Amino acid sequence: MSLTEIAFYFLSFLAIFSALAVILSKNPVYSVLYLIVTFFSIAGHYFLMNAQFLAAVHIIVYAGAIMVLFLYVIMMLNLNEEQEEKTKNWVKIAAVVSACSIMLIMVSLISKSTYNMGKAPMAGDAGLVQNLGKVLYKDYLLPFELASVLFLAAMVGAVYLSKKETSKS
Amino acid sequence: MDQIIIYKIILCAIVFVVTLGAAAYMTWGERKLASWLQDRVGPDRAGPFGLLQPIADGLKMLFKEEMIPTHSNKWLFILGPSFFMLTACMTGAVIPWGAGFTIDGTYFPMQIADINIGLLYMLGVVSIGVYGIMIGGWSSNNKFALLGALRASSQMISYEVAMGLALIALVMLTGTLNLGEIVAQQDADYAYIVYQPLGFLIFLICAFAETNRAPFDLPESESELVGGFHTEYSSMKLGFFLFAEYINMFISSAVMASLYFGGYNFPFQHELGLEGNLLSAIQTAVFLGKILIFIFVFMWVRWTLPRFRYDQLMNLGWKVLLPLAIFNIFITGLVMYFTGKL
Numbered sequence: 001m002s003l004t005e006i007a008f009y010f011l012s013f014l015a016i017f018s019a020l021a022v023i024l025s026k027n028p029v030y031s032v033l034y035l036i037v038t039f040f041s042i043a044g045h046y047f048l049m050n051a052q053f054l055a056a057v058h059i060i061v062y063a064g065a066i067m068v069l070f071l072y073v074i075m076m077l078n079l080n081e082e083q084e085e086k087t088k089n090w091v092k093i094a095a096v097v098s099a100c101s102i103m104l105i106m107v108s109l110i111s112k113s114t115y116n117m118g119k120a121p122m123a124g125d126a127g128l129v130q131n132l133g134k135v136l137y138k139d140y141l142l143p144f145e146l147a148s149v150l151f152l153a154a155m156v157g158a159v160y161l162s163k164k165e166t167s168k169s
Numbered sequence: 170m171d172q173i174i175i176y177k178i179i180l181c182a183i184v185f186v187v188t189l190g191a192a193a194y195m196t197w198g199e200r201k202l203a204s205w206l207q208d209r210v211g212p213d214r215a216g217p218f219g220l221l222q223p224i225a226d227g228l229k230m231l232f233k234e235e236m237i238p239t240h241s242n243k244w245l246f247i248l249g250p251s252f253f254m255l256t257a258c259m260t261g262a263v264i265p266w267g268a269g270f271t272i273d274g275t276y277f278p279m280q281i282a283d284i285n286i287g288l289l290y291m292l293g294v295v296s297i298g299v300y301g302i303m304i305g306g307w308s309s310n311n312k313f314a315l316l317g318a319l320r321a322s323s324q325m326i327s328y329e330v331a332m333g334l335a336l337i338a339l340v341m342l343t344g345t346l347n348l349g350e351i352v353a354q355q356d357a358d359y360a361y362i363v364y365q366p367l368g369f370l371i372f373l374i375c376a377f378a379e380t381n382r383a384p385f386d387l388p389e390s391e392s393e394l395v396g397g398f399h400t401e402y403s404s405m406k407l408g409f410f411l412f413a414e415y416i417n418m419f420i421s422s423a424v425m426a427s428l429y430f431g432g433y434n435f436p437f438q439h440e441l442g443l444e445g446n447l448l449s450a451i452q453t454a455v456f457l458g459k460i461l462i463f464i465f466v467f468m469w470v471r472w473t474l475p476r477f478r479y480d481q482l483m484n485l486g487w488k489v490l491l492p493l494a495i496f497n498i499f500i501t502g503l504v505m506y507f508t509g510k511l
Contacts, residue, residue, distance in 0.1 A: 033304070036300070052284065052286045056286045056289035056293050057289065059296070060293045060296050063296070063297055064292075064293060064295075064297050065296060068296075068299050068300070068303070068322060068326060069326075072303075075303070075315060075319065076319070
């Protein structure tokens with residue numbers, strides 16, 4: 001096995017293990033910490049595919065910003081004894097049904113796909129900053145700008161919602 | 170190829186040792202400088218001029234009793250300071266410490282990882298540095314430690330935003346995220362402080378906030394809180410938290426020197442008539458000198474300015490620095506457009 005293959009299997013194992021640990025651990029803080037490990041292993045996969053920019057942004061945005069806020073909120077909420085909320089039976093049944101249907105879709109997709117792992121995972125420079133920037137700002141300028149306007153709208157909405165709440169209380 | 174790998178490992182070790190040694194002697198320097206500013210003698214018992222004081226402090230930390238609070242997760246409690254220390258040391262990998270040496274026709278660069286996303290790597294390490302504090306504070310099972318951790322992490326998140334935006338204006342000028350190239354560009358042209366004075370000011374303030382140094386040392390604020398996120402820590406685990414602060418200071422000084430003050434370049438370096446390895450050695454020494462000046466500024470500010478109040482801290486971060494950083498990007502874009510650089 002080459003070094004990249006070893007790295008691939010190690011990262012895959014880590015990603016699956018930590019993703020399972022996210023849903024299996026009782027304490028929500030541990031779930032968040034395992035989710036961070038999952039994000040790191042996925043960033044490692046990006047590195048293996050030579051998509052350095054995606055890997056760095058994945059870490060900065062997901063592990064560095066979003067998960068910090070998640071952890072923040074959960075630590076604040078989790079100050080008292082954990083009280084498990086009772087969910088109604090029909091909610092449980094609905095959750096099981098929807099999860100099973102997602103599972104079915106994924107299984108059918110996987111069974112139809114052909115495995116062909118690239119022989120040289122480190123090759124290809126589509127993920128480098130220069131190439132990605134050129135593609136984003138030349139070929140896909142309009143969708144990119146529209147997405148950023150969407151983000152701006154979401155941000156303004158979040159600020160507006162939080163403002164409204166403080167003026168009420 | 171093997172030669173380069175062995176060399177990189179050696180360089181890693183050298184950078185690691187230099188960082189730790191510098192951080193150790195920064196504790197001594199800080200106390201000496203504080204005593205100087207406050208008109209007293211400072212540490213002078215251990216060795217000449219108190220030079221053995223860092224070793225004495227380290228030994229003291231090691232021999233103190235280790236405490237792990239009950240009802241706390243032991244692994245996370247240990248992970249907190251370890252992770253904080255790890256992230257503090259990681260940024261040193263992308264900093265170009267010198268122009269590199271040529272021995273027997275083989276080129277040895279003075280940069281551990283010459284990756285083309287150096288700046289993003291740096292921002293990523295800064296952004297995950299919060300976890301050490303949060304994990305440590307939460308696993309202490311102490312409400313004061315938790316509140317301290319929340320304070321520290323919200324401060325660090327807030328100032329990361331302005332820091333990233335200040336760097337975007339710089340990246341607009343450089344056109345690259347590679348730290349080595351950014352430093353090399355400042356050899357041909359002026360140092361980027363000339364083009365980015367406002368960006369540097371924002372970056373400097375954010376660096377103070379990110380390293381939890383006064384006037385932004387609210388996470389610790391020893392005179393008003395119990396002690397912040399490391400209330401429950403003792404022995405070398407506390408030492409790691411305190412020590413990592415000095416490493417962070419050293420590394421952020423190196424980053425500021427290389428991004429805005431020309432890194433290892435110095436004025437008239439090509440008129441000296443020196444060549445190759447000798448010039449490179451002088452350049453590395455000059456770079457370390459620049460770092461020392463920034464460390465002095467860090468300490469000078471700490472012993473001069475009083476601490477911010479928490480609402481002032483948040484106002485400064487979100488309502489002053491963030492708009493200023495966006496304004497800086499706007500101005501940079503305008504100037505670049507009208508000077509035809511765009």
